[in-house]
Amino acid sequence: MSPPRRALIAVTSAQATLFQGKETTGLFISEALHPFKVLTAAGFEVDLASETGSYTPDWLSQQPDFLSGEDLTIWNDTNSDFRKKLDNMPRAADVDGARYGVFYASAGHAALIDYPTATNLQRIASQVWANGGVVSSVCHGPAIFHGVVDLATNEPLIKGKAITGFTTEAEVTMGIMAELRAWNSPMVEELAEKLGATHTSALLAFGTTSTLLMAVWSAVRTRRVQLRLPAPWLRCLRHSEEDGMVFLSRFPLSRCI
Numbered sequence: 001m002s003p004p005r006r007a008l009i010a011v012t013s014a015q016a017t018l019f020q021g022k023e024t025t026g027l028f029i030s031e032a033l034h035p036f037k038v039l040t041a042a043g044f045e046v047d048l049a050s051e052t053g054s055y056t057p058d059w060l061s062q063q064p065d066f067l068s069g070e071d072l073t074i075w076n077d078t079n080s081d082f083r084k085k086l087d088n089m090p091r092a093a094d095v096d097g098a099r100y101g102v103f104y105a106s107a108g109h110a111a112l113i114d115y116p117t118a119t120n121l122q123r124i125a126s127q128v129w130a131n132g133g134v135v136s137s138v139c140h141g142p143a144i145f146h147g148v149v150d151l152a153t154n155e156p157l158i159k160g161k162a163i164t165g166f167t168t169e170a171e172v173t174m175g176i177m178a179e180l181r182a183w184n185s186p187m188v189e190e191l192a193e194k195l196g197a198t199h200t201s202a203l204l205a206f207g208t209t210s211t212l213l214m215a216v217w218s219a220v221r222t223r224r225v226q227l228r229l230p231a232p233w234l235r236c237l238r239h240s241e242e243d244g245m246v247f248l249s250r251f252p253l254s255r256c257i
Contacts, residue, residue: 003102003132004101005043006046007035007046007101007103007104008097009035009036009046009048009105009106010050010092010125010144012027012055012113012115013050013053013054013118014113016113018179019175019176024056025058025059026057026058027055027057027058027106027108028060028066028108029058029061029071031107031108032082032086033071033074037082040081048085048089050092051091051114051121053089055086092120092121097125098127098131101128101133102133103128103129104136104141105125105136105137105138107138107140111143112143112185112186112188113185115141116144118144118147119147125145126149126150130151130152135148138165139166140166141165142158142188142191143185143191145163146186156195156197158192158195159195159196160196162198162200163192163197163199163200164199164201165188165199166188167189168187168188168189
């Protein structure tokens with residue numbers, strides 16, 4: 001029997017301040033909105049859920065470089081299908097994982113806080129995998145894999161697999177590593193190593209992505225420019241991994257292009 005054509009988008013319930021209390025991190029809006037749109041267009045019924053049934057929008061995800069056009073219209077319309085499902089999403093404890101053929105962990109830095117101990121979201125992901133479905137994440141979303149297991153072996157689902165996600169290098173480049181360490185949660189790369197997975201990231205011809213990321217980040221933080229990156233650079237920033245039915249994406253910066 002084929003997995004159900006129904007998808008669950010996991011959302012972080014956590015919130016925290018960054019940049020010395022100046023900004024608030026939570027759900028990175030487009031990391032939930034974009035898959036919602038794509039999956040809905042493909043004929044899937046799409047639901048959202050968080051561990052507590054609540055969410056806080058990430059400040060950066062609401063900036064024009066990351067939320068504009070149709071996406072901004074959908075976000076501002078509290079009667080849009082996306083907002084109605086997001087604003088009224090259930091607690092993960094009340095969700096039956098057997099109903100879904102796709103599990104997707106959206107993110108935002110705050111996911112590092114609650115995803116590692118989000119046992120009900122992890123239960124759903126494990127069940128989707130056991131039923132032959134797709135388990136996926138983006139950016140800081142791999143933090144969910146801390147407790148996601150292959151029910152056939154009781155081993156970590158990503159053990160022995162290649163994954164990707166937001167890099168430790170990028171956290172340092174953003175200047176927030178000390179604040180993230182205060183959360184007492186592992187970075188994505190550290191979690192991958194702990195669980196026996198191989199973490200990969202994109203490389204530019206002149207080295208790692210840190211130089212380009214620094215330029216991008218400086219522009220966004222100071223709100224000096226609306227970003228428009230050449231396509232070859234965009235392809236270098238985007239990076240994904242597929243290992244079996246586990247799909248992960250590192251840094252979907254395409255949303256600001």
